[in-house]
Amino acid sequence: MAHFTKKSKAKPEISTASLPDIIFMLLIFFMVTTVLREQEVQVRTILPEAEALTKIEQKRYVSYVWMGPEKLPANRVGDTKVQIDDAVIEDLTNIRSIMYRKLSEQPRLIVSLRVDEESEMGVVTDVQGELRKAGTLRISYSSRRDISNI
Amino acid sequence: MSILAKKKKREGAEIPTSSMADIAFLLLIFFLVTTTIDVDTGIGMTLPPEPDETTPPPPVSDRNMLKILINAQGQVLLEDLPSSVSMIRQEVMIHVQNNGADLRYSDSPSKAVVSIKTDRLTPYNLYIQTLDEVWMAYFEIWDIEARSLGYPSYIEYRSDLESGLENEIREKWPAQVSLAEPDPGN
Numbered sequence: 001m002a003h004f005t006k007k008s009k010a011k012p013e014i015s016t017a018s019l020p021d022i023i024f025m026l027l028i029f030f031m032v033t034t035v036l037r038e039q040e041v042q043v044r045t046i047l048p049e050a051e052a053l054t055k056i057e058q059k060r061y062v063s064y065v066w067m068g069p070e071k072l073p074a075n076r077v078g079d080t081k082v083q084i085d086d087a088v089i090e091d092l093t094n095i096r097s098i099m100y101r102k103l104s105e106q107p108r109l110i111v112s113l114r115v116d117e118e119s120e121m122g123v124v125t126d127v128q129g130e131l132r133k134a135g136t137l138r139i140s141y142s143s144r145r146d147i148s149n150i
Numbered sequence: 151m152s153i154l155a156k157k158k159k160r161e162g163a164e165i166p167t168s169s170m171a172d173i174a175f176l177l178l179i180f181f182l183v184t185t186t187i188d189v190d191t192g193i194g195m196t197l198p199p200e201p202d203e204t205t206p207p208p209p210v211s212d213r214n215m216l217k218i219l220i221n222a223q224g225q226v227l228l229e230d231l232p233s234s235v236s237m238i239r240q241e242v243m244i245h246v247q248n249n250g251a252d253l254r255y256s257d258s259p260s261k262a263v264v265s266i267k268t269d270r271l272t273p274y275n276l277y278i279q280t281l282d283e284v285w286m287a288y289f290e291i292w293d294i295e296a297r298s299l300g301y302p303s304y305i306e307y308r309s310d311l312e313s314g315l316e317n318e319i320r321e322k323w324p325a326q327v328s329l330a331e332p333d334p335g336n
Contacts, residue, residue: 020167023174030181048278052285053191062190112190115274122270124277128329132200140192141278 042088043068043081048117050143061110062140063102065095067123068116080116080123092126099134114142193281198328213253214261216245220280222271229254235279242287246323259323267330281327288325295319 045068056062065084069077082089084098103109111131115124131139201207218238219227226233228241246262248255256262264284268277292304296319301307304319311317 016171020171020174023171023178027174027178027181030178030185034181034185048275050193050278050282052193052282052289054194056190056192059190110194112192117273117275117278119274120270121268121272121274121277124274125268125270125331128197132197135199137197137199138194139197140190140194141281142190142192143278143282145191 039064039086041066041083043070043083043116044077045114045116046118047114047142047144049146050141051146053143053145054140056110056112056140058108061106061108062112063099063106063109064112064114064142065127066114067119067127068114069118080119082123082127092130095127095130096134099131099136103134103136108138109136110138110140111136112140112142193278193285195281195327195329210261210263211257214256214263216242216256216262216264218264218266218280218284220266220268220272220276222269224273224276226280235276235283238280238283239287239290242284243291246287246291263326263328265328265330284327285325288323291323292319295323 043066045066063084065082067082068080070079070081070088072078082092082095084095089095089098099109099111113124113127128139131137217227217229221227226235226238228237233241242264244252245255245264246259248257248262249259250257266277266280266284289304292307296302296304296307299307299319301310307319308317
């Protein structure tokens, strides 16, 4: 019984006064790192595997170009299509003006090509030709890390 | 005056701050769930600028150019000889590190160019594998150079490098990969 009286005298309590501040700090961190607007990708892109990878840390420099077979209902896939932002590009010559506009907004633009591994080089070459015409020369072939070799 | 002061005192208006943490928690959980912290990884390349009609491309002598050709069936031609993807890394390393010793390979590392040519129907997967092998060859060369400078690896060297300084290893062994215009295919 003596122990109990001792306990009540000490009053060990953690101060919760700074709790909101800690939470707010975390909140602000996640608010800053969140990218709210994720594009819905309308083409299938299973990325190829590679070893010689470099990371693109600055996400705001990156603009994505998706290439791959179009997703159709009931898990079927159609012809190879190119998608930039939200739209599927039917006429590839439009890429030039789109990329030119993006480059004038962000001079350090990196175009990340997310190409399905079952695609053929033809479409990739066409898109690269348009990128060259637009002057967006920094590209990255988006790939997954090859896990089998590690 | 006395009436006014009395009234104010009685109200004692205060916003309760005890629920502040709960509100912040809710917002925190929302942003926690919606955040995606994924870093995009890929093989970086710089495309050549659009060719100018008036200026011809710089001449590259045949011995400085390592030609890799991949056709629609996925067959690899390395310097006009049938080969395979797994042979590329070794061949690129020999080519770049030649320093004029062998007449079939490059004069010096700064002149060595690796040219990759594909067909329109070449599988993209194979192209990435080829490009990967070429870049891994350069990474291995850079690793060797970094070790001779006393670093455990090239990645260590690069992370140690101050932002203003030149990357001397890349200066010495520049990676020059050229992507040739593909054949129209058949």
